[in-house]
Amino acid sequence: MATSFLILAVFALTCSLGIASDHGPLQDFCVAMPNSPVIVNGVACKDPKLAHANDFFFSGLNKPGNTSNPVGSRVTPVNVAKIPGLNTLGISMVRIDFAPWGINPPHTHPRATEILTVLEGTLYVGFVTSNPDNRLITKVLQKGDVFVFPEGLIHFQRNAGYGNAIAIAALSSQNPGVITIANAVFGSNAPISDDVLVKAFQVDKNVVDYLQSQFWMSN
Known part of the structure; x- marks a missing residue:
């Protein structure tokens, strides 16, 4: 009886972990149909027979974002709103441009872990662990370096140099939120x-x- 209960408990825990982020797809793709009258947790799908290449395509991530603002940075998201074919696939990405000493202020992504790669410049990055420790974990990143920000934790990036900096990040949700x-x-x-x-x-x-x-x- 005790063994059966333990197996059941492990199974329940595994299931709860499995649905912690976006649900896994049950078909090849589910191209988003934003104007659908159907309300679901995500975006309703259009008929897959009507899917075409542009549903899975985005152009322009090579263009720098405008950093002429009070924080000196600009985030260019590529999520399900930009690529309908990302719907149900559980991923998205962003480009982040930094003016000299610009920051991406402390923020969280409630639905995604983030993995960031520095393309140009030097970034000082970090995140804060949850209560009660609230421990600050930081690192100075150079071109080619990679850093992970766990889901839901407060994190930030700051340009630590006198030139512009660029980073690209992947997130484990089609719509990670910020x-x-x-x-x-x-x-x-x-x-x-x-x-x-x-x-x-x-x-x-x-x-x-x-x-x-x-x-x-x-x-």
């Missing part, structure tokens, strides 16, 4: 109550009001 921490906390719509933020950050109300009055750019 939550930029400063934007979410101080730029939410509607604003989070001052009382909550004053207590949470242990700062004066004037500091909270100042931060909430700033323009928080989505990257």
Whole structure:
């Protein structure tokens, strides 16, 4: 009886881990049909007989993003919204351009692990482990170096050089999502109550009001 229970417990745990990210496909492909009236967890498929090469194609990742903004970086995503054929395949990618000393601010991807490769320049990168340790793990990356940011953890990248930097990253979801921490906390719509933020950050109300009055750019 105990053995049967143990086998059942292991099976249940394996199943729960198996659905932690995007579901695996049950067919060759499922080209997204964004305007479908059918609402599903993802995007409804169009008839596979109508699929064509452009459903699996994106052009332009060779073009640098405009980094003339307050954070000095630009993320160019290639997800299911850009390539309909990514639907149900559980992957996507981004190009990240950095001006000198530009940053990709602390953020999380709620549905994906990220693996990043530096194409040009030098990046200082890191992530923070979950409670209670909140340990900062960082590394300086050079051209050709690769670094992994585990799913859901707060992470960042900063150009550590005087020239432009470029990175490309793959993510384990067709639509990984992004939550930029400063934007979410101080730029939410509607604003989070001052009382909550004053207590949470242990700062004066004037500091909270100042931060909430700033323009928080989505990257």
